Amino acid sequence: MSKIIASAAIRGAHKIVERAQEKYEEAVKKFGKDTEVAFPNTAYYLPIIYAMLGYPVKKLGDCGEVLEEAKRLLPPVPTDELWTPYLGPALDAGMATFFAEEIIEAIRYLEDPNFYTKTEEPVNGNIWLGAADDVIFRKRGVEFVDGTAPGFAAILGAPPNKEIAVKIAQELQEKNLYVFMHSDTNGVRMAEQLKEAGVQLGWPTRLVPFGPDTTSVVFAIGFACRVAMAFGGIKPGDYMGNLLYNKDRTFAFAITFGPVSDEWYANGAGAINWGFPVISDWDIPEIKPFGVCTYEHVVSKVPHEEIVDRAIEVRGLKVTTVKLDIPVAYAPAFEGERVRKDDLYLECGGGRTPAVELLISKPLEEVEDGKIEVIGPEINEVEKLGIKGPPYRLPFAVVVEVAGANMQEDFEAILERQFHHLINYAQGIMHVGQRNIMWLRISKAAVEKGFLFKHIGEILYAKMRQEFGAIVDKCQVTIYTEEEKVKEILELAKEVYTRRDERIAGMTDETVDVYYSCTLCQSFAPSHVCVITPERIGMCGAYNWLDGKACYEINPTGPNQPIEKGEVIDEKLGQFSGINEFVKKASRGKVERVSLYSIMVDPMTACGCFECIAAMLPSVNGIMIVNRDYLGMTPSGMKFSTMAGMVGGGQVTPGFMGVSKHYITSRKFLIAEGGLKRVVWMPKMLKEELKDKLKQRAEELGIPDLIDKIADETVASTEQEVKEWVEKVKHPVLEMEPLM
The missing domain is CATH 3.40.50.2030 (Rossmann fold)
Known part of the structure; x- marks a missing residue:
């Protein structure tokens, strides 16, 4: 040396x-x-x-x-x-x-x-x-x-x-x-x-x-x-x-x-x-x-x-970067950029103009691979339109049509959701929202470099073919900036959205025989295996059952693998022979059993990516939930960050479990312990965020005022205070059998 x-x-x-x-x-x-x-x-x-x-x-x-x-x-x-x-x-x-x-x-x-x-x-x-x-x-x-x-x-x-x-x-x-x-x-x-x-x-x-x-x-x-x-x-x-x-x-x-x-x-x-x-x-x-x-x-x-x-x-780092035929830099690092008012050249949607994005699948013979078309004014033509600006405003619709031997209608929404980050990766371009509430902002700097609407088409075409080539054999992109045509696409999109939502709403854990694994986080937590079902999305909140299905089709050897449920071991706990066999193998023997619906018996492992943590409060006989963004002390005597250390890293910790926000309002949420009726505390910010879905679920349970009986930090910050609160409001947990 x-x-x-x-x-x-x-x-x-x-x-x-x-x-x-x-x-x-x-x-x-x-x-x-x-x-x-x-x-x-x-x-x-x-x-x-x-x-x-x-x-x-x-x-x-x-x-x-x-x-x-x-x-x-x-x-x-x-x-x-x-x-x-x-x-x-x-x-x-x-x-x-x-x-x-x-x-x-x-x-x-x-x-x-x-x-x-x-x-x-x-x-x-x-x-x-x-x-x-x-x-x-x-x-x-x-x-x-x-x-x-x-x-x-x-x-x-x-x-x-x-x-x-x-x-x-x-x-x-x-x-x-x-x-x-x-x-x-x-x-x-x-x-x-x-x-x-x-x-x-x-x-x-x-x-x-x-x-x-x-x-x-x-x-x-x-x-x-x-x-x-x-x-x-x-x-x-x-x-x-x-x-x-x-x-x-x-x-x-x-x-x-x-x-x-x-x-x-x-x-x-x-x-x-x-x-x-x-x-x-x-x-x-x-x-x-x-x-x-x-x-x-x-x-x-x-x-x-x-x-x-x-x-x-x-x-010793291997980095693969894709060079697109666009005039601005392109990488995930630019997703967090904001296009502020002083930098703004053009915006579409966001309540300012009609805007919509849609991906639909079609037969192979109806899609012309690589075709990118802009119908209406291009970005470099807006100054000639006689409209006020900058910032200029235009209506906007982007329709991506895909075809493939392995493409399924169920995958449309998944591919469509990718528009958000794929467009955002372009430097100087800001995309917010999805479907018919999308908002597009394009900076002066990007326009000065020559960025056009057609480049959005180039991005979507290239990335659909590159990242989803296993299911997308052909792709064409049409962008509309004429108001009447945008409104036509908007009506078509609403019909498509309705059909999708109805189809997904009808799916339950019982209507399918196959669940999906997610071992994406095993590079950091080798014993962690997430099991995704129609009624329990991944604890990170990013992957649902359809995502798992699509990802398996795209990458059959990837982190999302199909899991045959097998024989029912315990219906209440949500234990199945096929699930246990898969988890034992995928965790290299570290985890032998997992209950899909229980926090007390063989709860699912976690990596550390969870949106929320559910934890038992023994003296209250109930469950508290805390979200990642809540910085205060919880009734458990620990902050989120402390509990996260107990739950993450692929550990099995009965009484503690990482969960997504979406799962909290699922009919399968901790049903082995009584489900939502067992929840006695959560931060006010989380209650507000989930308010509509919580109310809907409470009404299904026949307890329409349940959300008001769940304590938050404004009325209770210790376990003793939560206990006093549930007694005061006569929370249903008082009539439930002991957790232990």
Whole structure:
């Protein structure tokens, strides 16, 4: 190993640990050792320390113990005469660096609570977001599970100018990577360069300005640690499990711009512990032999036009990008972009004009593959129409006609739902809603690059044929921007929507003999198997039974496999021989039985992607439900994030279960325990969101006022208060048999 790198990393680690010690001593004098310290709204305390040591830092005094551990890890600073440091001591120095930096950042939250925005996007001119709370983490961490985001680039410093910064950021976005930005080069920061260039920053666009200082690197590494604990079932304190998990599953790397300080070397050594290599544009020593990292550890002097591809190559990441014949960039990272009023050139729908989108299947001979037609004014013609603008407004209808030997009418709605993200992936294009409540906004920048309606057709045609080629043999797209024709399509669409809804509404668990698995999250939670039925959609809320059926047709060897129900073992619990056999095999023997309708007996496992958690309240004899977006304490004495750690990672935890919002109003919801009648508490925001469906289900149960008898945080925040509430309102749970 390079003596220069090892020596610099160790020197940098000593400086950072000393700085943390000074900060700690100052904070103790000012606040006292019993003062609580934490990153915002997380059950993972200071996540690197928690993941590596299993030590939950709760109070300022706890930081002192961690600093002692950091000092034990520090090797002596090498002398000029003696060369002894190898990779091991440098990696220890890197780990000590991260422990110290987490403490520095925790004290910053204590001393200056508003330094970071604690939001998904910059607010009020402050671009520095700080550590992701558990709501943001779970929302975005799912993308690391399903492959939407294979990893992240941790950026230290800034390229020479904003043009290069924009190009590199866009390249990383097009590779579907998150970009975590930290520190400065000669006072210049990449996040500030992007802001100056008019680029949207924040989690939705995957360009995340964590912090202005080098110490904010711990927010990126801590995110990786939390992914392993939350989705992979790695226990706090299992440092080797966490490091190997991230090396094998989280494809991350660091890119540095400009001169590398001792502190940067120390952070680079820390990142290498996780298998994350360092790529630099500066002339620094390299570490070529592979060992901890998959390939090289440190690569230097990489030209800016090659640095993204070189980083991806060194990390061993395989990225497949599709180049479409459109004039704007195209990638999932652009889905979160907003087209704001000042940037808006043209909009369609959204209550401003009639708009509709429709996909229908036809016989093969009635579809001309590749035909894309725009009937009515094109985008580059609107200025000649004499209408007011910009922003201009036009009616809009897009009709996609598909044909295929394996295409089924049931798949139409599934393919149609893809329009939302497929159109949104185009930079400068914003799509909201679906069916006849869709809303399309096209930016001035996209129009300046030559974007037209026909390019929406190009996108939909290319992606239907590429992603759904197993069922789509032919595809043609017609876009209408003439009002009378749009209204005709709107009437046709309403008839199609009605037929679809009636067909789906008639499906029950009893009307089919085959359910579908979803093992999409097994890359992060190897023992987790989701079983999807017509009346129980996936706990993430993203996959229903028809989705599973379609996905199997598209990819017969993929995560959605048909499961023959087999013999009924227990109808009330929802246990079937075929389901148990499949789950046992798919979980590699870790889970032998699953009850589809019970939370108390063999409940289904979870990964960590669930929308809500259902949990037993023993003294109330009832069930509480909390959704991911609720940040407060629940009557269980735990927040959502804490419970998520108990439920996720493929664990079977009787009395706790991950569920989707849709499943809460299903007729099959926990029917083994009495179903919706057993629910005694849920946040007000969740009750409001599901109000109409909850009322409908309550009326079916013959308890029309049930929703009013379910407590929320406005009337009860502890289990005892929930008990008093149900007695006061005479909740039906009082007459139900004991859960245990």
